[in-house]
Amino acid sequence: MPDDMVDAHIRGVNHALAAGWRVLERGGSSLDAVEEAVVIMEDDETFDAGRGSFLNRDGRVQLDALIMDGATLRAGGVGCVERLRNPVRAARKILSESPHVYFVGEGAEKFAAAHGVPLCGNEDLVIPREVDRLRKYQTELAQRDAKQDGNDLFAAPSSDDVTISHDTVGAVALDRNGNIAAATSTGGTLNKAPGRLGDSSLIGCGCYADNQSAAASTTGWGEPIMKLVLAKWTADRIAAGNLPEWSAQEAMNYLKQRVNGHGGIIVLNPEGHIGIAHNTPRMAWAYKTVKYQQAGVVREN
Numbered sequence: 139m140p141d142d143m144v145d146a147h148i149r150g151v152n153h154a155l156a157a158g159w160r161v162l163e164r165g166g167s168s169l170d171a172v173e174e175a176v177v178i179m180e181d182d183e184t185f186d187a188g189r190g191s192f193l194n195r196d197g198r199v200q201l202d203a204l205i206m207d208g209a210t211l212r213a214g215g216v217g218c219v220e221r222l223r224n225p226v227r228a229a230r231k232i233l234s235e236s237p238h239v240y241f242v243g244e245g246a247e248k249f250a251a252a253h254g255v256p257l258c259g260n261e262d263l264v265i266p267r268e269v270d271r272l273r274k275y276q277t278e279l280a281q282r283d284a285k286q287d288g289n290d291l292f293a294a295p296s297s298d299d300v301t302i303s304h305d306t307v308g309a310v311a312l313d314r315n316g317n318i319a320a321a322t323s324t325g326g327t328l329n330k331a332p333g334r335l336g337d338s339s340l341i342g343c344g345c346y347a348d349n350q351s352a353a354a355s356t357t358g359w360g361e362p363i364m365k366l367v368l369a370k371w372t373a374d375r376i377a378a379g380n381l382p383e384w385s386a387q388e389a390m391n392y393l394k395q396r397v398n399g400h401g402g403i404i405v406l407n408p409e410g411h412i413g414i415a416h417n418t419p420r421m422a423w424a425y426k427t428v429k430y431q432q433a434g435v436v437r438e439n
């Protein structure tokens with residue numbers, strides 16, 4: 139996250155926090171709270187979710203999202219959708235109104251439309267900042283290729299290049315009935331191949347919630363995270379009796395050591411203990427309890 143984007147990120151996560159808190163305060167469910175928090179960040183162009191997301195290789199926005207309810211283990215996910223401003227709304231409809239758990243592409247968009255979630259054009263999700271970013275990135279790749287006579291298959295920036303930012307959004311919440319929930323939404327990685335799906339919307343990878351363990355949401359390069367099923371891995375540490383704070387940090391160590399991955403995670407257990415960790419230089423986060431509220435872009439555990 140470049141210096142000049144720090145304030146926008148802190149503002150964005152604070153707005154999301156306020157939206158989620160409003161739901162909880164009036165007695166709403168953790169599921170509603172995470173949905174509302176994520177919608178705010180999907181609508182905020184600062185983040186890689188909804189409008190303003192990173193573009194894929196073809197210059198299109200392709201979005202993934204998942205929402206999960208820790209009380210019932212019901213989940214709803216969408217992958218590679220191109221015509222939804224708020225993919226988490228479609229995911230929520232799948233959770234609540236479908237016997238299925240996951241829809242992709244056009245089928246997901248049709249399901250969403252049939253259940254009252256409005257569709258938009260892909261061009262409505264694309265902003266000039268991202269057109270520029272993609273153009274620069276592709277030019278750099280072409281220059282590197284030319285220097286290597288086009289022969290070096292590994293000339294593309296590697297997945298552990300921490301200078302490439304990740305801006306997936308996520309939320310976890312605990313409501314007054316003791317239920318936890320999680321949601322994650324993303325535009326994925328810059329210049330991804332069309333049809334590529336990351337960790338964010340896969341159950342247990344980028345998002346997970348179970349009242350018997352924890353609610354978790356991750357960000358970072360998706361391929362390493364998926365290989366470790368990282369959100370579920372973290373929840374399992376908590377089910378085994380560890381605190382979220384420790385488990386979140388352990389998840390980042392595991393990600394780095396096992397697959398040289400980088401990213402971040404937010405975790406919450408049904409007792410209200412939280413864990414926030416990242417092994418990137420920065421990750422925007424915010425939390426609120428009845429007693430405390432805090433936000434930042436660096437988390438020291």
Ligand code: ASP
Pocket residue numbers: 186303304305306324325326327335336337338344356357358359360361
């Ligand atoms: N995890 C996301 C993905 O790989 C990217 C991100 O977190 O920014 O699709």
